[in-house]
Structure formats: C-alpha cells, structure tokens
Amino acid sequence: xxxxxxxxxxxxxxxxxxxxxxxxxxxxxxxxxxxxxxxxxxxxxxxxxxxxxxxxxxxxxxxxxxxxxxxxxxxxxxxxxxxxxxxxxxxxxxxxxxxxxxxxxxxxxxxxxxxxxxxxxxxxxxxxxxxxxxxxxxxxxxxxxxxxxxxxxxxxxxxxxxxxxxxxxxxxxxxxxxxxxxxxxxxxxxxxxxxxxxxxxxxxxxxxxxxxxxxxxxxxxxxxxxxxxxxxxxxxxxxxxxxxxxxxxxxxxxxxxxxxxxxxxxxxxxxxxxxxxxxxxxxxxxxxxxxxxxxxxxxxxxxxxxxxxxxxxxxxxxxxxxxxx
Amino acid sequence: xxxxxxxxxxxxxxxxxxxxxxxxxxxxxxxxxxxxxxxxxxxxxxxxxxxxxxxxxxxxxxxxxxxxxxxxxxxxxxxxxxxxxxxxxxxxxxxxxxxxxxxxxxxxxxxxxxxxxxxxxxxxxxxxxxxxxxxxxxxxxxxxxxxxxxxxxxxxxxxxxxxxxxxxxxxxxxxxxxxxxxxxxxxxxxxxxxxxxxxxxxxxxxxxxxxxxxxxxxxxxxxxxxxxxxxxxxxxxxxxxxxxxxxxxxxxxxxxxxxxxxxxxxxxxxxxxxxxxxxxxxxxxxxxxxxxxxxxxxxxxxxxxxxxxxxxxxxxxxxxxxxxxxxxxxxxxxxxxxxxxxxxxxxxxxxxxxxxxxxxxxxxxxxxxxxxxxxxxxxxxxxxxxxxxxxxxxxxxxxxxxxxxxxxxxxxxxxxxxxxxxxxxxxxxxxxxxxxxxxxxxxxxxxxxxxxxxxxxx
Numbered sequence: 195x196x197x198x199x200x201x202x203x204x205x206x207x208x209x210x211x212x213x214x215x216x217x218x219x220x221x222x223x224x225x226x227x228x229x230x231x232x233x234x235x236x237x238x239x240x241x242x243x244x245x246x247x248x249x250x251x252x253x254x255x256x257x258x259x260x261x262x263x264x265x266x267x268x269x270x271x272x273x274x275x276x277x278x279x280x281x282x283x284x285x286x287x288x289x290x291x292x293x294x295x296x297x298x299x300x301x302x303x304x305x306x307x308x309x310x311x312x313x314x315x316x317x318x319x320x321x322x323x324x325x326x327x328x329x330x331x332x333x334x335x336x337x338x339x340x341x342x343x344x345x346x347x348x349x350x351x352x353x354x355x356x357x358x359x360x361x362x363x364x365x366x367x368x369x370x371x372x373x374x375x376x377x378x379x380x381x382x383x384x385x386x387x388x389x390x391x392x393x394x395x396x397x398x399x400x401x402x403x404x405x406x407x408x409x410x411x412x413x414x415x416x417x418x419x420x421x422x423x424x425x426x427x428x429x430x431x432x433x434x435x436x437x438x439x440x441x442x443x444x445x446x447x448x449x450x451x452x453x454x455x456x457x458x459x460x461x462x463x464x465x466x467x468x469x470x471x472x473x474x475x476x477x478x479x480x481x482x483x484x485x486x487x488x489x490x491x492x493x494x495x496x497x498x499x500x501x502x503x504x505x506x507x508x509x510x511x512x513x514x515x516x517x518x519x
Numbered sequence: 520x521x522x523x524x525x526x527x528x529x530x531x532x533x534x535x536x537x538x539x540x541x542x543x544x545x546x547x548x549x550x551x552x553x554x555x556x557x558x559x560x561x562x563x564x565x566x567x568x569x570x571x572x573x574x575x576x577x578x579x580x581x582x583x584x585x586x587x588x589x590x591x592x593x594x595x596x597x598x599x600x601x602x603x604x605x606x607x608x609x610x611x612x613x614x615x616x617x618x619x620x621x622x623x624x625x626x627x628x629x630x631x632x633x634x635x636x637x638x639x640x641x642x643x644x645x646x647x648x649x650x651x652x653x654x655x656x657x658x659x660x661x662x663x664x665x666x667x668x669x670x671x672x673x674x675x676x677x678x679x680x681x682x683x684x685x686x687x688x689x690x691x692x693x694x695x696x697x698x699x700x701x702x703x704x705x706x707x708x709x710x711x712x713x714x715x716x717x718x719x720x721x722x723x724x725x726x727x728x729x730x731x732x733x734x735x736x737x738x739x740x741x742x743x744x745x746x747x748x749x750x751x752x753x754x755x756x757x758x759x760x761x762x763x764x765x766x767x768x769x770x771x772x773x774x775x776x777x778x779x780x781x782x783x784x785x786x787x788x789x790x791x792x793x794x795x796x797x798x799x800x801x802x803x804x805x806x807x808x809x810x811x812x813x814x815x816x817x818x819x820x821x822x823x824x825x826x827x828x829x830x831x832x833x834x835x836x837x838x839x840x841x842x843x844x845x846x847x848x849x850x851x852x853x854x855x856x857x858x859x860x861x862x863x864x865x866x867x868x869x870x871x872x873x874x875x876x877x878x879x880x881x882x883x884x885x886x887x888x889x890x891x892x893x894x895x896x897x898x899x900x901x902x903x904x905x906x907x908x909x910x911x912x913x914x915x916x917x918x919x920x921x922x923x924x925x926x927x928x929x930x931x932x933x934x935x936x937x938x939x940x941x942x943x944x945x946x947x948x949x950x951x952x953x954x955x956x957x958x959x960x961x962x963x964x965x966x967x968x969x970x971x972x973x974x975x976x977x
Binding site: 208228231241 | 539541542545548549552553559560563564566567568570571572573576793795797
C-alpha cells in the first residue's frame with residue numbers, strides 16, 4: 195500500500211489526476227478531475243450524479259486503482275439499515291457461546307456466596323459478548339478502520355431510505371461512527387468517498403450540503419472516441435469515428451432510454467467481435483439491441499437508420515480520409 | 520478576491536442557487552486550492568462546491584459567465600483597482616468627496632486618454648458604493664449618480680465650467696480642452712450606465728423575479744392576468760416536483776428496535792424455537808390512490824385552468840391517479856392529459872367538456888354507476904369545484920355512498936367559505952360527506968392541500 199505522502203502527491207493537481215486516471219483506463223473530463231482534486235483536499239465526499247452508464251461507479255473504482263487503495267463498496271437498496279452498512283453483533287456466535295457457557299455456568303457460580311456474589315462474578319464476563327470478537331464490521335466501519343486509507347463507494351444512495359441518509363451524515367462529515375458498546379471509531383486517514391445517485395429521488399439538503407456535487411453528462415464526441423479507444427483498442431480509427439457519431443446522433447432522437455457510455459463500449463466490443471470494419475445496415479440492425487434497451491426505441495431508431503448511417507459514414511469517412519492521404 | 524467571491528455567491532443566491540454558509544466556506548477553500556489564474560479550473564472547482572443538482576449547475580454556469588463578464592472590466596479591480604487603492608490607502612474613502620485628489624486625477628486621466636486608469640477608478644467607485652446592493656431596476660439612476668460622485672464628476676464639471684469661462688481672454692487651448700472633457704464626460708456617463716445595467720441583470724433581476732413569484736403564489740387564481748400564466752405554470756410544476764420528491768419512495772417505515780414476536784417465533788421454528796433470526800416490526804406507508812374529479816364549467820372557468828394544471832402536475836407526482844373532468848357530465852381525461860403538453864391538453868378538455876352548465880348530481884351519479892370499482896378503502900376522492908349546481912338535484916346520496924367507500928373525500932372549493940351555501944351553491948349539503956373541505960384559490964392553498972393528500976397514511 196502506498197504511503198500517505200505518495201497518495202497526496204498523486205492527488206497534487208487536476209492535471210495529474212486526469213493523467214493518472216487515464217493510466218488506469220478511465221478517461222476523465224476536466225470537470226471530473228477537478229472535482230476529485232478538490233474533494234481530496236477538502237476531505238469531503240463527492241456525490242456523483244448522472245444517467246445510468248456514464249461511468250459513476252467506474253470513476254470510484256478507477257480512483258481506487260490509481261491511488262492503490264483498497265476499495266470498499268456499499269450497495270444501497272430500500273431497507274438497508276445500519277446493521278448491514280456499519281456493523282452487526284454476531285448474534286449466532288454470541289448465542290452459541292452462551293449455550294457452551296451454560297454448561298460451565300454452575301462451575302463458575304458454585305462457590306459464590308449469595309445472589310450479589312453471583313452477579314459480581316457474572317459481570318466479569320459481561321462485556322465479553324460485546325467486544326471486537328463478536329463484532330461483524332460492515333463496509334462503512336471497514337472503510338474507516340482501513341489504516342492507510344481507502345476508497346469508499348456508496349453506490350446508488352438514492353435507492354436507500356431517508357433514515358439511512360441521515361445516518362450517513364456522521365460518517366461523511368466527521369469520518370467517525372459511534373458504536374454504543376465500544377465507543378467512537380475515528381478514521382486515521384479519512385477515506386476518499388464517492389456517493390452515486392441515479393436521481394430516482396431527490397436527496398436531502400443535509401446530505402447534499404456535506405458533499406461536493408459532480409454531475410457527469412453524456413460525453414461529447416471527442417471524449418467518447420477517446421474512451422472507446424482506451425477501452426476497446428481493437429476498433430479501427432474509421433469504425434470508431436462512425437460508431438461514435440452514430441451513437442451521438444441516436445442521443446438526439448426522442449428515446450425512452452438514451453444509450454450511454456457503457457452501451458457504446460458494449461457495442462464497440464460487439465462490432466469488434468463480429469469483425470466489422472465499417473457500419474453496415476444489416477449489422478447495425480442486428481446489434482441495435484446492444485445500444486437500446488426498449489423495443490419502442492429500437493423500432494424508432496430502425497426507422498431513422500438510413501439517415502443516421504449516411505451521416506455517420508459521411509462524418510467518419512470525411513474525417514478519416516485526410517488522415518489516409 | 521475574497522470580496523469578489525462573496526459578491527459572486529450573493530449573485531448565485533439571487534439566481535435561486537441556495538448557497539449555505541458551509542458551502543461558501545467550501546467555495547473559498549476550493550478557490551484557494553486551485554487559484555485564480557485559470558478561469559475554467561476555478562469554474563469547475565466552484566461548481567463542485569456550491570451547485571448541488573443538475574439544474575442548479577446550469578444556473579450556476581450561466582451566473583458564472585454573466586458575473587465574470589459583467590465584472591470583466593471591474594474584476595480587474597482585483598489587480599488594478601485594489602492595487603491602486605493599496606498604493607494610496609486613505610484616498611478612496613475620503614469624507615469630502617469630489618474635492619480632493621481623485622477628481623483632479625479623473626480630469627487628468629480623461630485628458631490623457633488613460634482608459635485603464637478610468638476603468639480602475641470606476642471599478643473602485645463601484646466597489647465603494649457596493650453594486651451588489653442593487654435590488655430593483657428603478658435604482659439605476661441612484662447608483663449611477665453615486666458612482667459618478669465617487670469618481671469625482673463634480674470636479675470635472677467645475678473644471679469644464681472654468682475652462683469655458685476662461686475662453687474669452689485665454690488661448691483656444693482651453694476651449695479645445697473643454698470640448699474634449701465634455702466628450703469624455705458623455706462617454707463616462709455611458710460607461711457607467713453600462714456597468715450599472717450589467718449589474719442590474721446580475722443582482723436585481725432574480726430578486727424582483729422572486730418577489731413577483733411570491734406575489735403570484737398569494738394571488739387569487741381567478742384574477743391572475745393571462746400574461747403571467749407561463750410563470751404560474753412554472754411555479755406549479757416546481758411545486759409538483761418538490762412534492763413528488765418529498766413523498767417518493769417511502770414504502771416501509773421501519774420502527775427500528777421493536778421486535779415482532781409472532782414472526783420471530785414463526786421463522787425460528789426450524790431452530791427449535793431458539794431465536795436465531797429476529798424479525799422487526801415495520802409499518803407500511805401507503806401511496807395514495809387518487810381519483811380526481813375536476814369541474815371545468817362556466818362558473819369556475821377562470822379557476823378551471825389552474826385546477827386542470829394541478830391535475831396535470833399531479834399526474835407526474837402520483838402514478839396511481841385517475842383524472843376526470845366534468846361540467847354537465849363526467850368524462851375520463853386520463854388519455855387527454857397523458858403525453859401532451861399542458862396547453863394542448865387543457866384546450867382539448869375545455870373544448871370537449873368545458874363551459875357547459877354544471878350538473879353535480881349527474882356527475883356524482885356517473886361516478887357512482889360507472890366508476891365505483893375505482894373507489895375502494897385505499898382511494899382518496901379529490902373533488903375540485905365550487906359546488907354550484909344550477910338548482911339541480913344535488914344527489915347527496917351518491918356522494919354519501921362514495922364517502923362510505925373511499926378512504927377520504929377531499930373537496931377543494933375555489934370560493935371563500937362565506938360564499939358556501941349561498942345562491943345555488945350546494946356546498947353545505949355536500950359538506951357532511953367530505954372528510955376535508957377546503958378553500959383553494961391561491962397556489963399556496965393548492966400546495967398545502969396536495970401536501971396533506973400525499974402525507975395521508977393508512
């Protein structure tokens with residue numbers, strides 16, 4: 195694990211972060227790199243929003259890889275509570291130990307005089323059951339106790355309940371949690387925290403105030419080409435131009451779910467697998483379901499297909515031609 | 520620099536981007552971290568710290584560009600103006616204005632054509648009168664005057680006067696200088712006006728906009744002028760969105776720490792009754808099922824627009840909403856409202872069913888005979904209308920039947936309470952069969968009523 199100073203150096207400037215993320219395969223826009231930079235120095239969590247598949251989760255994973263820190267991930271869902279997120283007592287184990295101790299109990303209490311003596315004797319064991327031994331740390335506690343720091347990813351926070359959101363506040367602002375039986379656990383090295391949200395509900399103001407906010411939009415053509423180039427290097431220049439242009443145009447249509455970066459990458463992979471060097475009508479029609487996830491969207495795109503393809507060929511061809519010459 | 524940032528945050532608040540104290544501290548720290556030299560970097564860094572949602576981001580970028588464009592001349596204040604002020608610290612805030620050094624400087628600078636110097640002086644003057652205090656466009660004149668005074672226009676005028684008087688016996692040089700100074704004065708006034716106007720756009724517009732919106736929220740729906748409809752629609756949409764997010768996605772309300780003994784025993788039968796798995800109690804929060812019935816007849820025509828608008832906005836909030844409209848009879852408007860912009864939908868409905876004499880009796884009967892299956896013990900029946908029945912049979916029995924079946928009957932009446940039961944209003948006869956009856960004739964009322972509706976628990 196890298197030393198704290200090395201990590202600080204890696205987070206030195208937005209430019210360094212952008213380059214570093216690129217080295218682990220994540221092409222970030224300037225805004226993203228700046229956000230990571232500011233967040234790391236202010237020691238504040240980043241709330242990342244954006245539509246599904248623009249690389250919110252991937253950002254956290256890549257930052258973890260770049261910094262060489264372990265990634266602790268907490269997936270949120272409705273009904274998630276602190277016993278799943280923070281810690282839990284190993285209830286079964288406690289019970290088991292009690293069963294075993296029951297047999298030994300008479301030995302322990304044999305020569306105790308009276309009820310008070312027996313109680314005093316029992317108190318000697320008392321805190322045994324609420325000690326580290328029986329504590330089952332869950333993601334949040336693990337991230338706080340990680341010695342060299344960690345990257346904490348709280349995924350899809352909007353899926354959790356409001357109560358859980360409120361519960362997160364202590365962790366996020368003070369980097370500590372309180373376990374009544376053990377005391378307060380404080381992080382030596384605050385974890386680099388990412389929260390992601392798909393905007394299924396608006397998050398509370400208190401939470402938003404404690405976080406920095408980063409919105410990742412759908413990428414523009416140039417950025418997307420670079421992303422495809424890094425992720426699927428097998429695609430040729432011409433194909434890449436065409437397919438990115440095609441996807442960019444799809445996003446201008448009125449669709450129920452616009453294809454995002456992850457769909458573009460999947461599609462590029464599919465096209466490579468099918469040995470395509472150019473977008474052809476039949477091929478696109480057969481693979482359209484990789485990009486679009488609703489039947490109505492596929493039908494809609496299918497109707498526009500000739501125009502979209504012509505545009506993509508023109509763009510891709512026109513831009514690629516001078517390069518060849 | 521710190522002052523510029525403070526002013527920027529103030530402008531942001533005016534643009535409806537709420538910046539709390541904690542966030543402004545973050546902004547300062549972020550700015551200190553990335554420095555002031557690279558504008559895009561600064562913009563991105565501040566964006567992360569203060570704008571906390573997608574549309575706040577959009578407003579933020581707009582404001583950032585506007586602010587630093589308006590300040591382009593006057594942010595130089597950071598380098599020019601403040602530096603100048605530091606060089607002669609006592610000068611800027613002299614109690615006797617317009618008589619001292621600065622004015623003489625102004626004349627000299629104008630004569631020399633020192634544009635940078637004039638710009639710096641203007642920026643300093645703008646800082647001294649604190650343009651961010653601008654609230655309304657009517658203050659333009661006052662602020663222009665103050666800036667010009669601060670820059671020492673009095674001395675300039677005096678200088679021009681003296682030069683003019685000298686003309687008789689002195690050389691033509693004086694006349695020529697007077698000409699030049701007059702031209703410069705005109706330009707100076709123009710520039711000041713420009714500066715003040717850019718700042719009005721920045722600081723005053725949002726404030727007056729908010730003032731107007733607050734005013735609209737309290738205004739009687741029927742008396743809102745047509746030119747403000749667009750604004751009202753925006754308010755209602757925002758209201759609906761706020762309500763939606765407040766009430767979305769809460770299905771279970773777990774009461775942590777309360778054991779459910781019956782379920783615990785049942786789920787541990789396999790362990791010989793040893794409670795390995797614990798079950799906790801929770802209550803289910805029900806999402807309201809709403810059947811809304813909206814009056815669009817002539818007597819409520821003015822309010823009908825807004826009732827329909829509410830119906831339309833509610834559809835976005837409540838997935839389980841059935842919308843009906845009526846005047847002489849009842850009609851399902853779910854399809855008419857779905858997937859169309861409000862204007863088209865409302866026009867379509869008014870054309871098909873609007874402006875006919877109201878018949879509440881017939882409507883209630885239609886509801887009872889045709890759609891009784893929609894109403895069960897989880898349904899809230901929402902009636903929007905004035906209960907003016909043109910002396911027809913009110914058929915309270917029908918409402919009673921609905922009242923007994925439904926979870927709640929809520930009646931929102933655009934007329935003030937004192938009018939209920941007067942003339943052909945049957946409100947008082949319907950009243951016993953409503954769980955809640957309210958006056959609803961401003962946007963505020965509307966919001967409160969819907970909030971209650973959504974918060975209703977089982």
